Amino acid sequence: MSRDGHEVAVRVRGLRKAFGAKTVLDGIDLEVRRGEFFALLGPSGTGKTTLLRVLAGLERPDAGTVLTAPRVTTVYQEPRLVVARRVLANVTLGLPRSERDKGSRMLAEVGLGGRERAWPATLSGGEAQRVALARALVRDPQVLLLDEPFAALDALTRLQAQDLVAELCARHRPAVVLVTHDVDEAVRLADRVAVLDDGAFVVDRAIDLPRPRGAASTASDPAVLEHRRELLTRLGVLPASDRVTPPSGRSGLTSDRGVIA
């Protein structure tokens, strides 16, 4: 496995984004490297999805610079499969013919080997989400954007899907940006967790815990519990026992979005 973990795949400086009079993102700075797993928490409506959409090139920043590596793929809360296409065709949709055999290999990696000819309607929610993951990873993304991909799954399936994503990301080493409402999920999966509030990051913490981080081993780990307590406090779920870190410096640069060479 190549060790390309130092290559910057996402670089954001002074990002500002408003919808009408409402400023949603106000001076965001962010850098994510290949092989790094970054999780973003924050109250509802604080702009987490907007940040992902900017990174995906679906929204234009009003100010600041946004650079990403060229291959960016997104997995959403719902699998978004084409119901009239079989599983393998969903995974390889849009790929050149020469790369289509990668689809079967990727399905095997997500535990769906042998299901190539199944129709999406016959899959469970967890299986459908694994197809969506295979469809994203078969494109060999340098940047993988995950927009609450586990939120619609039942608790047990969610834990299994989290473990699978951790394993696949460790193998394929994209830069990952995960948006989630689940503090435990963020701490279990991420190398870094930030909390977005009022347009800016109010926390940006390294989660320096050994891997693999199985659900059982992390449930009672004191370091995990401390991260959990801090993040829940910053999210306003637990009462504050200390002051919130002030947001990082803001800047109003010219608007730009581009690709890291």
Ligand SMILES: Nc1ncnc2c1ncn2[C@@H]1O[C@H](COP(=O)(O)OP(=O)(O)OP(=O)(O)O)[C@@H](O)[C@H]1O
């Ligand atoms: N295209 C748009 N036009 C106008 N307002 C928008 C648009 N997209 C998002 N917003 C507003 O921007 C704010 C941030 O939305 P966003 O979906 O990014 O938040 P979020 O943190 O992902 O929320 P949630 O956690 O509930 O998914 C919200 O107030 C939303 O209504």
